[in-house]
Amino acid sequence: MIDLEVAIEALLLLGVSFAPLAAGIILRRKFRPADAAGSAAAAPVTGAQKMGRLAGNILFWGGILGILFMIVLFLHFKGKI
Amino acid sequence: MKTLRPLFIFLSLALAGSYAFALEPVPWNNKDHAAEFKYFQESAAFTAEGWAALIPEGQERALQAAKQPALERQEAIKAYYSAAMAKWSSTALRDYTAKTKEADIKAVHLWLGKEKAADFSRKLALTHSALKKARAERLSDKDALALEPYLLPEAIADLRALKAASEALNNRSSGEAPKGPGSRSTAALDKFAGPDPSKLGADSFAKLYDNMSASGADPVVAGRGQYAAGAARPGAAAQLTAPATRTPAFAMPGVKSAPAAATVPTGTAKSGGLTSDAYGITIYTSGAQQPQTFRKGEDAVAAIRRMPDGSITRIVFYGHGGPGLQAVGPFDVDAESAGIMLKGKMARGGVVQFAGCNTSSVGGPTLNPAVGLSILARRLLYFSLPYFQDRFGGTPSDEARQQWSRTWNADLARDTSLNLRGSVVCGYRTFGLVPGRLPGVTAIIGNQEATTPGYVAGKKACYQDGREVPAQ
Numbered sequence: 425m426i427d428l429e430v431a432i433e434a435l436l437l438l439g440v441s442f443a444p445l446a447a448g449i450i451l452r453r454k455f456r457p458a459d460a461a462g463s464a465a466a467a468p469v470t471g472a473q474k475m476g477r478l479a480g481n482i483l484f485w486g487g488i489l490g491i492l493f494m495i496v497l498f499l500h501f502k503g504k505i
Numbered sequence: 506m507k508t509l510r511p512l513f514i515f516l517s518l519a520l521a522g523s524y525a526f527a528l529e530p531v532p533w534n535n536k537d538h539a540a541e542f543k544y545f546q547e548s549a550a551f552t553a554e555g556w557a558a559l560i561p562e563g564q565e566r567a568l569q570a571a572k573q574p575a576l577e578r579q580e581a582i583k584a585y586y587s588a589a590m591a592k593w594s595s596t597a598l599r600d601y602t603a604k605t606k607e608a609d610i611k612a613v614h615l616w617l618g619k620e621k622a623a624d625f626s627r628k629l630a631l632t633h634s635a636l637k638k639a640r641a642e643r644l645s646d647k648d649a650l651a652l653e654p655y656l657l658p659e660a661i662a663d664l665r666a667l668k669a670a671s672e673a674l675n676n677r678s679s680g681e682a683p684k685g686p687g688s689r690s691t692a693a694l695d696k697f698a699g700p701d702p703s704k705l706g707a708d709s710f711a712k713l714y715d716n717m718s719a720s721g722a723d724p725v726v727a728g729r730g731q732y733a734a735g736a737a738r739p740g741a742a743a744q745l746t747a748p749a750t751r752t753p754a755f756a757m758p759g760v761k762s763a764p765a766a767a768t769v770p771t772g773t774a775k776s777g778g779l780t781s782d783a784y785g786i787t788i789y790t791s792g793a794q795q796p797q798t799f800r801k802g803e804d805a806v807a808a809i810r811r812m813p814d815g816s817i818t819r820i821v822f823y824g825h826g827g828p829g830l831q832a833v834g835p836f837d838v839d840a841e842s843a844g845i846m847l848k849g850k851m852a853r854g855g856v857v858q859f860a861g862c863n864t865s866s867v868g869g870p871t872l873n874p875a876v877g878l879s880i881l882a883r884r885l886l887y888f889s890l891p892y893f894q895d896r897f898g899g900t901p902s903d904e905a906r907q908q909w910s911r912t913w914n915a916d917l918a919r920d921t922s923l924n925l926r927g928s929v930v931c932g933y934r935t936f937g938l939v940p941g942r943l944p945g946v947t948a949i950i951g952n953q954e955a956t957t958p959g960y961v962a963g964k965k966a967c968y969q970d971g972r973e974v975p976a977q
Contacts, residue, residue: 434889435918437881490878497882497936500862503825505781505942 441494447488451480530561531568541568543615544575570638582616585609589625593632596658602633608908623690630657639667656746660728677934781942784824784834785956789853790816798956802836806846814849819856819941823958826861826933840917844924851928856967859917863887864932865966866916876964888913922968929969929977 455477499505533553534542543550545567593601610629614622635652638644644652644665652661652815786805789796790812796819799805809817822843824833831838838846838859847857859865869878888909895905918932941950941956965976 426906427896430889430892430906433924434885437885437889441878486874490874493875493878494882497879498886498937500936501882501886501937505938505944 442463442487444483444490448480448482448484451476452484455480481501525783526602530562531558533557538568540575540579541571544571544578545863547578547612547615573975578816579616580969580972580974581881582612586613586617586621586625587781589613590628592657593660594657595663597613598632598636598656598660598664601629602636605629627864631655635664641668643668694757697911735904757963758789781939781944781947781955782959783939783942783947783955784832786833787821787823787957788812788817789819800834800954802833802838805833809846809850812850815852817847817850817855818852819858820851821858821860821957823956824858826864826917826937827919828863828866828883828913831859831864831917831919831932840920840924843921845927847928851925853927853930857921857925857928858931859921859930859932860937862936862963865918865934865968866914868934868966873964876935879964882936884913916968918966919968919971919973923971926970929967929974931967931977933961933963934966935964937961 455473457477496505533556545556550571551559551567559567572622589601589605610622610626613625631651632655635644635648638648644661649661649665652664656664784800786799786802787796787806788799788809797808799808822831822833822838824831826832829839831843843857846941851857863883867883871877871880892905892909895908896902900908916932918930920926922930937958939961941947941955967976969975
């Protein structure tokens with residue numbers, strides 16, 4: 425039981441660093457510029473759509489930076505840096 | 506888009522709500538900001554009316570600005586009071602009775618409360634009257650007994666011999682040889698630096714205290730935050746109002762400060778590798794202009810052993826660190842070994858710096874994502890990973906969990922500060938990243954075997970006697 429608890433905790437902790445990346449990918453897909461351009465004839469791109477895309481980009485690149493940071497910390501822990 | 510709209514609305518409302526909640530007016534003398542309000546009162550920055558007239562945003566800004574100086578001031582007063590209530594030597598007796606001002610007692614009252622101010626006031630009144638009496642006549646056994654809680658035996662002996670010593674000096678000036686007990690040892694008291702004790706208003710100390718009001722209606726102006734941190738030395742007694750001499754926070758001994766070539770001459774300690782092999786111990790001593798640096802821990806220990814007591818003003822242990830342990834190359838330092846190594850050698854208020862990762866506990870919650878990731882990595886690397894390693898090695902689960910739960914967040918800096926009373930011990934709450942250690946960069950700079958870290962990107966924490974103090 426303790427093993428399971430520790431394993432779940434470890435998975436969640438690892439997942440935390442991937443969560444912003446996943447959220448960023450979802451938002452970027454949701455507010456894809458191609459979609460906006462395609463529907464531009466019908467309806468112009470709204471401010472909310474721009475905000476959604478911006479949030480997606482921030483989360484996506486922040487997530488990548490976070491994962492890189494974790495890798496740096498791991499290398500540091502291993503004494504490579 | 507429609508599906509996301511409620512989410513945006515909810516987030517906006519939540520943000521607006523929390524903002525509004527944070528900006529509620531803070532009542533004067535609010536207990537959650539006790540130190541800040543004491544600081545306001547002491548520095549006469551605000552009165553209750555003036556505070557009430559401020560808009561909540563202004564109050565918030567003022568509280569934020571006062572937070573750090575208020576905590577520093579509080580710690581300084583505590584240190585001052587602690588030194589003032591210790592048993593005095595003859596020198597301390599002379600200094601305190603000559604230099605303590607009403608403002609100092611007011612400051613103790615404001616920051617530490619009525620009872621402590623009363624104790625301090627009582628001590629001053631008693632010692633003043635004893636000094637006055639000792640100059641006129643020999644102190645009786647009863648007088649000496651009354652002074653016992655406040656003065657060291659040698660100070661009481663000096664006081665008792667003061668009259669005889671002063672008579673001896675008078676006789677000598679009239680041509681007779683000096684005689685009488687303690688003529689040498691009472692010199693310190695005989696050269697009493699202040700005015701006649703009777704003119705110091707000794708009796709008024711207690712009265713001053715009793716009639717004093719520091720509730721906030723009348724701003725207390727004692728010291729006005731000019732206290733020099735760490736002035737808890739009896740020799741520098743009663744200097745709550747002395748000008749401040751402060752070192753900047755986060756001042757790390759940089760590479761630029763030309764580490765002395767005591768044992769590792771700069772330039773000859775380079776290795777040809779791409780990656781860093783930097784570690785070392787740097788010792789700053791009072792009186793010496795250049796620090797001494799060591800690569801080998803054993804050499805540093807031997808050098809420290811030869812140093813006079815109270816001479817080390819700063820010592821930096823640089824290398825890889827972990828919860829509860831600082832490595833300096835192959836030489837490991839923990840709280841116990843650091844305590845033994847430096848016992849008695851640190852100057853009052855001297856700084857022990859562990860320049861290694863995770864050498865302090867993670868501390869409280871944070872909004873900084875980098876600090877958050879560092880905490881997350883620490884938990885994974887120092888709890889989850891070793892837990893499963895132990896489990897694969899056959900250790901029972903409850904034993905493994907207990908072991909690593911206890912150690913993953915160990916606080917080397919705090920534990921060491923408990924072993925080195927009076928010294929400030931600093932460590933890092935996070936992984937400390939040193940740009941000069943990056944592969945390639947280290948080869949370009951040529952500091953593969955640097956003994957001091959230079960800039961460290963990390964969250965620093967400092968402790969004195971087990972309590973957190975501002976970073977130094």
